[in-house]
Amino acid sequence: MAVPKKRTSISKKRIRKNIWKSKGRRAALKAFSLSQSISTRKSQSFVFEKNQLNNERLEESESV
Template sequence: MAVPKKRTSIFKKRIRKNRWKRGGYWAALKAFSLAKSLSTGNSQSFFVRQITNKTSE
């Protein structure tokens, strides 16, 4: 017969939740940093094809 487990304390639950949120924070920070380097053209890891507008005369 299944026996219910003990309840997790609020303290432990809060620690796990904060660790999970921190992972999202670092992912967002890295994504923002990459986007910033791509927009300024200083990216070392991605090759971005520059679109040039040629006007015919």
Template sequence: MWFTFNYDKRKFLNFKMAVPKKRTSISKKRIRKKIWKGKGSRSALKALALGKSLSTGKSKSFFFQQTNK
């Protein structure tokens, strides 16, 4: 059994991939990397602070149900 594909060669040859226009400078790369890492460290600090407040029982902004066993 033979299959034939009907395609327009002009459309197929004009297909282009998305590529960056210019090389990103090292300083821009470092700035983006620092922002990305900073977001992670800030969220880690927030999670640690929330965990500490829950463990001490001084949390005012986070409600949860305690189970006594």
């Protein structure tokens, strides 16, 4: 026979919810940090293709 489960306390519910939210915040912060480092070209964790970088720099210097 099926027995109903005990109810989860509000504090446990909040703890789990906060952990879930903090994982999202951390992922967003990491993505934002990576995008900043890529845009300033000072990234150490992201690999650029040298040909692509040289082409972009040439285009920038020609437009100026």
